[in-house]
Amino acid sequence: MPVSAEKIKEIEQRMQALGVSEADFEESFIRSSGPGGQKVNKSSSCVYLVHIPTGLSVKCQRERSQALNRFLARRLLLDKIEAQKKGFIAAEKETIEKIRRQKRKRSKRAKEKMLKDKHRQARKKELRGKVGPEDGE
Numbered sequence: 001m002p003v004s005a006e007k008i009k010e011i012e013q014r015m016q017a018l019g020v021s022e023a024d025f026e027e028s029f030i031r032s033s034g035p036g037g038q039k040v041n042k043s044s045s046c047v048y049l050v051h052i053p054t055g056l057s058v059k060c061q062r063e064r065s066q067a068l069n070r071f072l073a074r075r076l077l078l079d080k081i082e083a084q085k086k087g088f089i090a091a092e093k094e095t096i097e098k099i100r101r102q103k104r105k106r107s108k109r110a111k112e113k114m115l116k117d118k119h120r121q122a123r124k125k126e127l128r129g130k131v132g133p134e135d136g137e
Contacts, residue, residue, distance in 0.1 A: 003068060003071040007071065008071070011074055011075060011078070018078060018081055018082060020081060024051055025051060025052070025074075026049070026050040027047065027048070029046065029048070030047075030048055031043070031045075034061070039064055045069055046059065047060045047069040047070050047073040048073075049070075049074065051081060054084065056077060056081060057077075058076045059073075
């Protein structure tokens with residue numbers, strides 16, 4: 001069961017969108033394990049794909065066909081790359097939002113509450129005043 005031209009185009013478009021090229025991949029073929037009998041034991045249909053810039057890797061032996069495993073491995077690796085990039089972008093957005101919240105102007109009620117707490121603390125400190133010599137000595 002060969003991979004259709006539409007699916008190959010779809011993978012190529014995803015690679016372009018993510019800024020990944022075919023040269024970024026290091027591909028090797030290994031003998032599969034598990035069910036499949038003599039066919040699996042004699043042929044190297046398992047695909048091991050590494051994206052060199054990120055170091056992400058995928059091993060695919062889902063099908064008996066090497067061509068189909070190559071396609072599936074690329075799809076899995078692109079999913080991983082996309083998830084990593086989105087995770088990085090989400091973390092970056094989170095830090096930007098945190099800074100925005102910190103810089104945001106306080107509401108009137110928040111200011112009043114803060115000042116009230118500061119005045120209470122000041123009164124507490126006043127009561128602690130220095131103990132000095134008394135006039136009666």
